[in-house]
Amino acid sequence: MRNLLLSSLIVPFILGLVSFILPKKNKTLACALAIIASFATFIVCIAVFMLKSKFYLDNSYIYTLQYFLVDNLSAFIALFIGLFGFLIVLYSSGFMKDKEELNKYYAYVLWTISASIGAVISNNFLLFLTFWGVLGITLYLLIAMGTEDAPASAKKAFIIIGGSDALILLGMAAVFQLSPFLEISRIHIPLTNNLAVFSFICLALGAFAKSGAMPLHTWIPDSAETAPTPVMAFLPASLDKLLGIYLLFRISVNIFDIQPNSAISLFLMIIGSITIIAAVMMALVQHNFKKLLSYHAVSQVGYMILGIGTANPIGIAGGLFHMLNNAVYKSCLFLSGGNVEYRAKTDDLSKLGGLAKFMPVTFIAFAIASFSISGIPPFNGFVSKWMIYQGIIELGKTGTKLWPLWLSVAMFGSALTLASFMKLIHAIFLGQPSAKKIDDAKEVPAVMNIAPVILAGLCIIFGVWATQIPLRLFIVPSMQTHLTFSGMWNSSLATILILVGLLIGFIIYLLGSLKSREVRQFIGGEDLEKNPQMNPSGAEFYNTVREIPLLQFLYKRAEEKLFDIYEMGKRAVFGVSSLFSYLHNGILPTYCVWILLGMIVIMLVIL
Amino acid sequence: MTMIFYFIFFGFFVSVTAGLLISWIDRKVTARLQYRVGPPILQPFTDIVKLLGKELLLPKGASKITFLFSPILGIISIMIVTTLLWLVNIWPQKTFFGDLIVVLYFLVLPSLGIILGGFASRNPLASIGASREMKLVMAYELPFILAVFVPVAKSGLSIKLGEIISYQSAYGAFISNWSGVLSFIVILFCVQAKLGLVPFDMAEAETELAGGALIEYSGPSLAIFKLTKAMMLFVLPYFIVILFLGGFNFNGLAAVRSLLGFVAIIVLIIVIRNTNPRLRVDQALRFFWGPMTILAILALVLAGRGL
Known part of the structure; x- marks a missing residue:
């Protein structure tokens, strides 16, 4: 178990490092290396999961190894991290074929796998946060590999995720005030006093930012337009959900109850x-x-x-x-x-x-x-x-x-x-x-x-x-x-x-005459082939919804990014700094005027 | 194996027969309201048989498998709903947790079949019709869900249809309270929209879209759509009967009463259909998200206060 656990962290990390230092030209080699590495990680994750469920059927038993801990939850999430990692690398081998800097791309993907597995199996809060931080960096690097607009949205993602990491740290400090342990499995805090509630909210906001819940979701739609599609499928769509909800589950069930x-x-x-x-x-x-x-x-x-x-x-x-x-x-x-x-x-x-x-x-x-x-x-x-x-x-x-x-x-x-x-x-x-x-x-x-x-x-x-x-x-x-599913939806x-219904439908078709032929669509006697503009694309289908009075107002505000914490924060910061930049405009006479005014003020005060 | 028998017997044969008969009532009453004679009782059956005999026309360049599969999607879901409703009505203990939610979900699928079929026929008119159907689903789904919560709230938060029925047989039908009446009104309009009858027939809109989503369908595939519509004409009023009148009662005088209730609902639907002009889809959206939703919320508040 020990070796398996460590290898699930080390294998993708080392092979990612190898891929990182490969020459840029060796695209095929980088790709093959990544497929092998992610597949090996997936196999290791399966082994960890099997071992966990085979030997330790008892729910209460958990496998611990210094700073690491494997319980049923982390074993299952690690299993799916391995699966998604492998599938995405496989997909990327086709999709990203013509892109540049593939060795770096695969290195970041492998490091993401390694850090994600690390985050779910680490039992020490600080170690957890370290892996979590690494994930923020690889997310930034992966989003930035997209179109030319990608760095801006990557920066946005990095600031939101990084900011929420600070919140997690704050929440952790509050937790440490209430409980002397740093091992996640040993912390049990009742949500009775204000400090506990405060730390829960801080940690939950971290989980929200990672998984993309409102109001910290805005990095996901922005990066969707610019990031490479496999990255979107890998991080915001699957891995970040697994990790964010993992954290939320841990804090709301294990730590705070x-x-x-x-x-x-x-x-x-x-x-x-x-x-x-x-x-x-x-x-x-x-x-x-x-x-x-x-x-x-x-x-x-x-x-x-x-x-x-x-x-x-x-x-x-x-x-x-x-x-x-x-x-x-x-x-x-x-x-x-x-x-x-x-x-x-x-x-x-x-x-x-x-x-x-x-x-x-x-x-x-x-x-x-x-x-x-x-x-x-x-x-x-x-x-x-x-x-x-x-x-x-x-x-x-x-x-x-x-x-x-x-x-x-x-x-x-x-x-x-x-x-x-x-x-x-x-x-x-x-x-x-x-x-x-x-x-x-x-x-x-x-x-x-x-x-x-x-x-x-x-x-x-x-x-x-x-x-x-x-x-x-x-x-x-x-x-x-314990959960039972008696009388559940079957x-x-x-x-x-x-399936029986499908069969009945099929029989109805068979009951009818089996003659069929292709005909031109009826569009009022016109020929569709000659009128390619007769084509409601579907993109505008729901504009009726947008025109409903109250919703119209909300949509307009949303498109002005009034509900976007990042944009509002940016506006506030730039608003304050515009005052300073107005003062520091780099023109010598202005500075002279300020110096003169300052001297006058000092004179008046002193004399 | 017994389930499959129930499925084919109740789900298909009973509901098809009942549905076609009701569609005959619909056509007859409509005809009488318009000073016409109306069709003979077997006309709906003849229509289906006639359609089965016609050849199957496939639109050029369309996605044919989706085109042929979409009608079946609708009929399957209606069959499952009918089976469930019959089972819980006859044997209320056969209910399972959340079967109400299962019914609500399956009741969306006939519309989904129409939408996918319309999209797959590669006809601009069908696309527009199907998009209207989709908007209509969005519109009525909100008040529909809220109105269905009223019986749930009144039966002590049970989302088992069997418990809703047995609660009503013990304490009286929900339609006898204010909240029941209000939510009944809401659900009646939602059912009208689910059935795609005037004033909510903008998806088919014969006069402007020439049949809309169904424009390219003919022969057996159209026959399946017609069967689905007929079955819905039976199933949706039946669903209302279960939620608000305590289901069909099978003994003595009570049987007559529940049958009368069922017929009254159908007559209401036919009268609404014959006395209203077609709405535009944005008007329908406003109607359902505005007054209907408010009415449903009011009903829920009343139900919360035990009225």
């Missing part, structure tokens, strides 16, 4: 609800599909926070399961979106359309992941959302009157999610081909389709066999309390019924 109906639980639920609705409303009106997906990456965090905020076992398990599901389908969406970008060379929705015929595999993967994220049964998103709803209902039974608010926000948010994914599917894959023809419209190389297909498969497996596989293996063992039965 939040209670239902407490102020902290209310705080988390409010943040979660606002994040769900506001982000999905922003997603509805986006024109750039990567930006649209990134707003969903924000919106989904709301569900996880809402689930953990209910503070009852089923809700927390739902939040944790949603974190896993979100990582799976969101990276699948980004990667299959990346396939489209790879062929079409654009991420503008109005320039895409009708690609389903040319890229069937990508389309199917994308469609499955969008059904999952919209919570359509029997895919995985439905099960975890259902558990969160159950958590909210359980919370309602304890006497709070606010349950309809939380539940309606969560359910309505999922309808809006469906709406914006329908828009994406229309604008990218179905609908009319764009007026400007896409020259290179065909399926991407097989190596780029492996990851989306595996992830789409996981969406189905985690949905259909939810209780048998992910809940039994990963989620329930990670919970401290996903496998529903799947069988859906």
Whole structure:
């Protein structure tokens, strides 16, 4: 176990270092090295997970090694970090083929894997924060490898993440005031005094910034437009969710133990609800599909926070399961979106359309992941959302009157999610081909389709066999309390019924006459082929929503970035510094005037 | 195995028969309101058989698998909902936790089938129609969810349909209180929109979009859409009966009463359909997010106070 644990940290780190010092020209070598390293790490993570669950079935037993600790939660998160790392490196080997400085790119990815695993298995708070800080740096470096605008958004991400690291440090200092230990596993603080609440909020804000909850989400949409697509699929979509929610889970369950109906639980639920609705409303009106997906990456965090905020076992398990599901389908969406970008060379929705015929595999993967994220049964998103709803209902039974608010926000948010994914599917894959023809419209190389297909498969497996596989293996063992699923939504039965239904539909087709022929579309007697401008791209579908009086006002403010803490902070800082820069304008006569005025003042005072 | 039998029997045959009969009532009443004679009782069945006999037209350059799969998506989900509703009505103990939420989710899928089908037909008119359908779903989903919470709140926070039914059979139907009446009104309009009937038929809008999302469908694929619509005409009023009237009662006088309730809901839907002009989609959005949502919230507040 000891060697395995250390090698999961050291292997990606050392091989990343090797890749970093490779000559720039050796692209293939860097790529091969990264694939081997990430695969080896994945295998090691599997081994750690197997060993953990084989020998230490008892939930209370945890494996410790000086500053490290492996319990069920960290073993399962490390397993998925390994999986995502491997899939992203595999995907990058196709997507990033023509980019420059590949050796550095792979080095950063490998270091990210290493630091993420380190963060989840470290038991010492300071060590945890060190790994967490390294992740901020690699995030900055990876985002900055995108388009020419990327450094600005990378800086934004770095400032928000770095600032929240300072908050974590502050929260940690407060924790240290209350408890003499630095080992995470030994800290148990009741949320009774103000200092404890303060430190919880500081640590939670750190988790929010990492996972992208409001109001600290703004780095995700900004970097979506500029960062390389695999980076978006790797960090904001999957790894940062795993890590951010891991931290939130650790602090709210292990360290502080939040209670239902407490102020902290209310705080988390409010943040979660606002994040769900506001982000999905922003997603509805986006024109750039990567930006649209990134707003969903924000919106989904709301569900996880809402689930953990209910503070009852089923809700927390739902939040944790949603974190896993979100990582799976969101990276699948980004990667299959990346396939489209790879062929079409654009991420503008109005320039895409009708690609389903040319890229069937990508389309199917994308469609499955969008059904999952919209919570359509029997895919995985439905099960975890259902558990969160159950958590909210359980919370309602304890006497709070606010349950309809939380539940309606969560359910309505999922309808809006469906709406914006329908828009994406229309604008990218179905609908009319764009007026400007896409020259290179065909399926991407097989190596780029492996990851989306595996992830789409996981969406189905985690949905259909939810209780048998992910809940039994990963989620329930990670919970401290015992959970039963009696009378639960029976996903496998529903799947069988859906298959029978498919059969019935098929029989109806067979009952009909089997003659079929292709005809021209009816558009009032015109010929579609001769009128390529008759093409509602879909990007404008939901402008009706934007024109509703109150929403119009909010959208306008949001587009002026009035709700963006970073932008507001920037404005405040520049406002103050503009005063100084006005004084220090570098013109000699001005300085002379100031010196003269100063002398006069001094004279007046002294004399 | 018994589930599959229930699924095929209740989910398909019973609801198809009932739905087609109700669609006959709909056509007959509409005709009488317009001083026409109206079709004979078997007309809806004949229509389906006729459609099955027609050849299948596929739009050129469209994504054919999605085009043919979308109608089936709708019918499957309606079958699952019907099966669930029948099961919990007949055997309230067969309910499982959260089946109400499952029903709510599955009730969105028929619209999703229409939307995907419209998108897949590569016709600009279909795209516009489907986008209107999507906006309509967004519009009515919020008041619909809130109105469904009223029975949940009144039955002591139960999201099991079986418990909602047995609570009502013990303490009386929810429609007899103020909150029940208000949320019933809200849910009636939402059901009207779910069914795509006037005044909320902007997705098909025969006069401007020539059928909208369904414009390219013909033959068997159109027949499946028609079947789905007919089944929804049965399932959605049935859902209201379960939520607000305590489900169908099968013995004696109570059976007559619940049947009358069911027919009354259908007549209300038909009357609304025949006395209103079509709204624009932005008007529908404002209608549902404005007055309907406020009414639903009011109903919830009243329900919280036990009224």
